[in-house]
Amino acid sequence: MRTPQSVRPRVRSATLILRAALACGTLFLVPICSAQETRQQQDLDNRVRQFLGRSRYRWRDMNVSESDGRVLYDLVVQNNYTRALEIGTSTGHSAIWIAWALSKTGGKLVTIEISERRHNQALENFAEAGLSEFIDARLADAHDLVPRLEGPFDFIFVDADKDWYARYFQLLLPKLEVGGCFTAHNVSGRRIWGIREFLEALENTPNLETEIVRSSRAGISVSCKKSPS
Numbered sequence: 001m002r003t004p005q006s007v008r009p010r011v012r013s014a015t016l017i018l019r020a021a022l023a024c025g026t027l028f029l030v031p032i033c034s035a036q037e038t039r040q041q042q043d044l045d046n047r048v049r050q051f052l053g054r055s056r057y058r059w060r061d062m063n064v065s066e067s068d069g070r071v072l073y074d075l076v077v078q079n080n081y082t083r084a085l086e087i088g089t090s091t092g093h094s095a096i097w098i099a100w101a102l103s104k105t106g107g108k109l110v111t112i113e114i115s116e117r118r119h120n121q122a123l124e125n126f127a128e129a130g131l132s133e134f135i136d137a138r139l140a141d142a143h144d145l146v147p148r149l150e151g152p153f154d155f156i157f158v159d160a161d162k163d164w165y166a167r168y169f170q171l172l173l174p175k176l177e178v179g180g181c182f183t184a185h186n187v188s189g190r191r192i193w194g195i196r197e198f199l200e201a202l203e204n205t206p207n208l209e210t211e212i213v214r215s216s217r218a219g220i221s222v223s224c225k226k227s228p229s
């Protein structure tokens with residue numbers, strides 16, 4: 001239906017007002033929103049820092065060191081990873097570093113633990129650090145759950161049963177996005193059962209580029225997927 005001549009100017013001025021309002025939204029509302037988001041992120045950062053400070057000497061369940069936690073944090077933030085998986089939550093130290101990084105990239109972590117006591121303690125720690133919304137913590141045997149996970153993931157951290165590292169790698173490589181990385185803890189212990197087989201599997205995979213983080217005493221391997229196969 002055509003608009004009658006007499007109504008057209010009013011329609012045009014309404015359109016102009018709407019356009020101006022939209023422009024104001026762009027000019028004023030967005031900065032207000034991002035200022036709010038920045039404040040929320042700052043509050044979260046303070047909460048996580050305070051939690052990590054309080055619990056610095058309380059990690060007793062085979063947890064990663066603080067400096068290894070920072071390595072994981074940096075990897076996620078610098079590469080803007082958003083779909084993370086961890087095998088071996090324990091009481092949650094590494095998960096807290098990964099999830100803190102994901103709070104900045106807008107991502108989420110799935111983390112798996114077989115021990116109910118450690119899983120429950122991890123849940124308490126995640127809540128205390130203010131990071132629960134970034135973590136999907138599963139109480140499960142990773143041997144059963146990993147084959148059923150859909151993926152894709154762009155960041156994987158394995159820190160559980162070493163004799164299964166090569167198997168986890170084989171199961172998860174097809175679920176790792178190109179550009180994503182598969183990381184594993186304690187790879188300096190070549191004499192630990194399973195580590196040598198795992199490192200050989202990394203070496204024999206053509207579409208991977210692997211580095212060992214030397215600043216880590218335990219050794220963290222970081223293998224980035226360069227192409228689909």
Ligand SMILES: C[S@@+](CC[C@H](N)C(=O)[O-])C[C@H]1O[C@@H](n2cnc3c(N)ncnc32)[C@H](O)[C@@H]1O
Pocket residue numbers: 061062063064087088089090091092093094095112113114115118140141142143159160161
């Ligand atoms: C070295 S600790 C993980 C430390 C943790 N990443 C941290 O920094 O806090 C290894 C954990 O893997 C868990 N684990 C071992 N085998 C597992 C399996 N098959 N499925 C799930 N978790 C497993 C152990 O119970 C243990 O809590």
